[in-house]
Amino acid sequence: KPLGYLDFLRLEKNAFAIMTDSGGIQEEAIILGVPCLTLRYNTERPETVEAGGNVLVGLEKERALDYLKRLMEDREFYEGMANAPNPFGDGRAGERIAEILLKLYERGELRVRSSSFI
Numbered sequence: 001k002p003l004g005y006l007d008f009l010r011l012e013k014n015a016f017a018i019m020t021d022s023g024g025i026q027e028e029a030i031i032l033g034v035p036c037l038t039l040r041y042n043t044e045r046p047e048t049v050e051a052g053g054n055v056l057v058g059l060e061k062e063r064a065l066d067y068l069k070r071l072m073e074d075r076e077f078y079e080g081m082a083n084a085p086n087p088f089g090d091g092r093a094g095e096r097i098a099e100i101l102l103k104l105y106e107r108g109e110l111r112v113r114s115s116s117f118i
Contacts, residue, residue: 018073019057019064026054031088035081038069055082 003011012018012028017035020026026045029036030053037057048054049059057064071078106109 017068019068028087030084031086033082033084035071035078037064037071039064042044047087048084051084051087053081085118 009028009032010032012025012034015031015034017037018028018029019037019039020024020054021039025046026036026038026043026048030048033108036048036054038054040056041058043049043054043056045054049056055067064116074080101110
């Protein structure tokens with residue numbers, strides 16, 4: 001039976017590693033600090049690979065298992081992937097945008113056109 005989103009996120013967060021072919025899960029894995037092995041030859045999330053938190057292992061069973069074994073046996077390799085920088089930011093974009101808008105409003109520089117104008 002499919003899990004709800006929050007239950008699935010909990011599973012991801014508590015996983016040792018994630019093996020997936022889902023682009024969204026590749027994003028979630030690096031954000032959560034969980035090494036990701038992607039069972040594909042390409043990805044729409046290349047920044048996760050470039051950051052070091054995701055490896056494209058392809059569809060060969062032995063290659064995927066070799067990477068999983070390396071994660072289990074090579075602590076430095078595991079830590080490098082688990083601590084890869086999040087290429088999607090720090091989750092505070094909304095706060096920064098609100099601060100900028102508030103400053104503009106306080107200085108009287110915030111101009112909002114009506115939707116009928118647009």
